[in-house]
């Protein structure tokens with residue numbers, strides 16, 4: 177009888193689980209609530225210090241991370257919860273060959289939600305099929321990174337006041353840049369946004385992203401940053417994703433294709449903003465950091481607060 181109840185409670189909780197795997201897993205209403213809650217948290221973070229008391233987040237990062245991992249962990253601690261995880265995936269039974277499905281089944285019995293970063297596209301979605309608690313995609317290969325998008329949208333909302341009506345230049349590695357894929361998906365849901373895709377021919381946006389948005393939102397696809405920098409309201413720079421390349425020589429050939437510097441910034445609008453999900457390598461010169469239009473470090477600061485709001489939303493605590 178007791179075993180039956182236990183099994184029943186797992187099945188019931190599985191049915192009610194809400195995941196965040198791709199940007200469209202949150203409705204526009206959800207997003208409005210999360211952004212409003214983030215504003216409240218920023219105003220008085222301490223007010224939320226016990227919201228997740230006794231809750232546990234499993235933090236499974238199978239790829240390196242500074243911003244996403246630290247901000248998620250800090251978010252859970254600031255909500256009064258706890259975090260379990262590993263510094264090295266080789267210390268888990270994945271190293272003995274346990275499947276991701278079985279690992280997920282087990283960990284979802286110990287934690288109230290799971291954040292996962294994986295080198296494999298679709299890993300978070302796969303895990304969501306075996307988890308009894310919410311799965312948050314903290315980056316799956318070159319596919320999606322929807323919580324970076326929450327950070328990006330908060331920054332745009334703050335610095336440009338609105339999420340609609342912008343010309344957004346997206347520059348760099350559009351092929352493998354998962355933050356870019358998620359950002360395009362998210363911004364295409366708001367009216368009157370237009371995109372200029374700026375990349376080398378080898379690193380153009382995949383069709384599965386480009387074809388998924390209203391085609392009238394795509395102004396141009398080009399390889400020229402210098403010709404476009406004066407036309408955009410938001411310039412979203414990105415790193416060439418070394419870890420996704422098969423050929424090191426090809427990476428070395430493409431990695432410095434774009435270098436945004438003070439000279440190029442002279443051509444940009446006075447109220448244009450430069451964003452970057454970070455880490456930044458050579459694609460933005462350090463001399464740009466002191467330009468008031470460079471908001472990438474402030475952008476990253478939203479990460480912890482908006483992830484606090486996301487955790488509360490998925491756990492129905494907000």
Ligand code: CP
Nearest residue numbers: 241242243244453454
């Ligand atoms: N923007 C981002 O995902 O950074 P990390 O890889 O450091 O988490």
